[in-house]
Amino acid sequence: MSRPLQTSDIIFPSQSTNFSEILSSLKRSTLSISNRLKSITEDATFVCSVADAVRLPLIANERCGSWYIPPERKTASAYFKSTDGHMNEWAFSLRRLNTQVLDVIGQFDGCIIVDSTRRGKRMPDALSKTVPIWCCVLNRVLFPELEESHTLFTATMSVSASEHAQIEARIPRFVRQLQELGINLSTLRASLHKPLRPVFVTREGDILQVPVFEEFHRVVLCTTSRTVLGGEMFEGSYVQGAGDDAEGWSRGLTAPLFWRHKARLLNSTDEDMPELISQLLVNGECPNEAGLVLVKPTTWLYVGAEQILDNENATFDSDAVIHCGGTVHRSSSLRLKSRYLHMQCSTGKLGSRDLRKELNKLQPFMSNLSTGRLFVCCQTGKDLSLGTALAIICLYANANGSMTSTPKSPHSMDKPFIRQRLAWVTTSMPTLNPSRATLQSVNSYLMSSMSSSPTLDSPNLAPTGASSHPTSTLLIFRSLVGTWQLERTLSSKLTTHPSGTVEGSATFNTHNESVRDIKEGEEVMYEESGSFKTNNGLEFSVRRRYLYRYDPKSDEISVLFVKEDGKTDDGLFVQLQILDGENDGITRKARSKETHVCAADLYDAAYEFHTQKPSGGEGLGGMAEFHVRYDVRGPQKDYTSATIYTRLPG
Structure with missing residues (x-):
């Protein structure tokens, strides 16, 4: 043949x-550095034309936005994440309040926030949803009397009516979360003269038709890139979203460096580009932008980059220094003696891990300080130093920001308190915020290492079943007991499986007669009931029952099906494993050990347990909220189920 x-x-x-x-x-x-820089230049021309048309200042949504704005026209930076606008992940970030944007808006009667997105989308989620959520929440908090400003405005070209409704349903919860931070809202309100109104601008629209609202400050959300439907090779070498994920293509080139040497870079060939970028980097033309910042409302705690220690002409003279870095700063150590603390930390995520054990040095060091200015620094001034400052103000600052001589009791380190103190950092340095890994280390130190009581936030101990020292997994399992309100969103990609929402209640009951008292573990019955409303207008009742079982040998939680008799388990659904590396002392995450197979369908489960400290600091703290997400794939299924459980009284 x-x-x-x-x-x-x-x-x-x-x-x-x-x-x-x-x-x-x-x-x-086509995706070469040369084509990317040429595409960025084309997009930047459009951005400037928008600014000229609406006469508002340009704000770069980092990390991408600065590529598209000439430095002389850039007024400020913002940090709105697309992940906060992803389907079923909608959020109002308490870490990224972006209060610096309010100052610009109030001064110029509005602003233009610049961002882009790669091929396949018309607008980044940061602009179509994250910023509109931010505007709506701030309007409701800062202008409660102006109900006409409380409407949520999302980009209709990118956000369906169903998704818009689901986001809008979460706004009241976001408002409560912001109010619970306890920040000075009158200061934020003083920056604005009227509420905010998002306006959406793309390359496909007419920039001369951007609406004007006399009763609102305009927040113009500008998507720089034109939409590419096919491959870049069919677009004359134009790359949509060329500035996105620069660390993957730029070879170290930064936006400031590009604009400083724009002509030289654009005239370089693809073959010469890597060597040219290396030369520019070697010449040290990327200055550290993290300057000295006071953490308000304190008058004594400053944060910045370690290079400030080498500046002989610096006007700032600290009384004490905490230095998070690889090596001791010799001159500072000799000058300050016992008032210099070196916390030995690497860079990146390794440094965040190092920080957790190095924070133990804080108590003996701070006990020798009573007054004076304290300077906390790290290599960049953007991460480890901010995390260390957060730990300090949690332990050694009162509500007015004054330094205290003794550390705050670890029993008071609950979730709202740390969030309030983190707000001090993020509002003092709105363009910076510590990484998630650093915050996890700080939270673990504050809520675990300092407390001898076994709580939900304690490190895992050896599995001991029902012993007097239960593991954190067992404590989480026990804290499920009670009645919960549930809100579920079903998002299906197939017309054969309906999308919609479920509202109802659920109970975890240890006293149900169907629950067995097993000697080698514990078991509770889960029962839910509610109303399922589909997106096409149908409504019907739903009920569900599972067994949740804790195994002390593996220190894991299993979820099992229940037979029709309502008493007997009918096989494993999912087996959960707490992800210790992803816990921050407040939120405990868990995932299914293996993807559950139900006939030909695959179920991937993810849980988030939002734990809290007990008021007295002893025993079980419990949970006020937890989240469950299932991603289901199969021949006739392709949907996501996302549920939020909120504990009900009693």
Whole structure:
């Protein structure tokens, strides 16, 4: 039997070139640094034309936005994450309040926030949803008397009516979370003269038709890139969202460096580009932007980059220094002696891990300080130093920001308190915030290492079942007992499986007669009931029952099906494992050990347990809220189920 005809027999048979390799090569050449920089330049021209048309200042949504704004036209930076606008993950970030944007808006009667998105989308989620959520929440908090300003405005070109409704249902909870921070809202209100109104601008629209609202400050959300429907190779080498994920293509080139040497870079060939970028980096033309910042409302705690210690002409003279870095700063150590503390930390995530054990040095050091200015620094001034400052103000600052001589009791380190103190950091340094890994280390130190009482936030101990020292997994399991309000969103990609919402209640009951008293573990019955409203207007009742079981040998929680008799388990649904590396002392995360197979369907489970400290500091703190998400894939299923459980009284 003869060999089947192949592509290489038709195209370039003499060289036997693989056609897919040719396409890959064309794609790589199209996505070259040169084409990216040319595309960025084209997009920047559009951004400037928008600014000229609406006469408002430009704000870069980092990390991407600064590529598209000439430095002389950039007024400020913002940090609105697209992840806070992802489907079923909608959030109002308490870490990224972006209060600096309010100052610009109040001064210029509005602003333009610049961002882009890669091929396949018309608008980044940060602009279509995250910023609109931010505007709506602030309007409701700062202008409660103006109900006409409380409407949520999302980008209709990117956000469906169903998704808009689901986001709007969460706004009251976001408002409560912001109010619970306890920040000075009158200061924020003083920055604004009227409420905020998002306006959406893309390359496909008419910039001369951007609406004006006399009763609102306009927040113009500008998507820089034009939409590419096919591959870049068919777009004249134009790359949509060329500035996105620069660390993957830029070879170290930054936006400031690009604008400083724009002409030279644009005239360089692809072959010469890597060497040119290396030369620019070697010349040290990327200054550290993290300056000295006072953490308000304190008058004594400052944060910045370690390079300030080397500046002989600096006007700031600290009375004490905490230095998070790889090596001791010799001159500071000799000058300050016992008032210099070196916390040995690497960079990146390794440094965040180092910080957790190094924070134990704080108590003996701070006990020798009573007054004076304290300077906390790290290599960048943007991460470890901010985390250390957070630990200090949690332990050694009262409500007015004054330094206290003794540390605050660890029993008072609950979730709202740490969030309030973190707000001090984020509002004092709105363009900076510590990484998630650093916050996890700080929270673990504050809520676990300092407390001898076994609570939900304590580190895992050896599995001991029902012993007097239960593990954190067992404590989480026991804290499920009670009655919960549930809000569920079902999002299906298939028309055969309905999308919609479920509202109802659920109970975890240890006293149900169907629950067995097993000697080698514990078991509770889960029962829920509610009303399922589909997006096409149908409504019907739903009920569900599972068994939750704790196994002390594996220190894991299992979820099992229940037979029709309502008493007997009918096999494993999912087996959960607490992810210690992803816990921050407040939120405990868990995932299914293996993807559950139900016939031909696959179920991937993810849990988030929002724990809290007990008021007295002893025993079980419990939970006020937890989240459950199932991603289901199969021949006839492709949907996501996301549920929020809120504890009901009694």
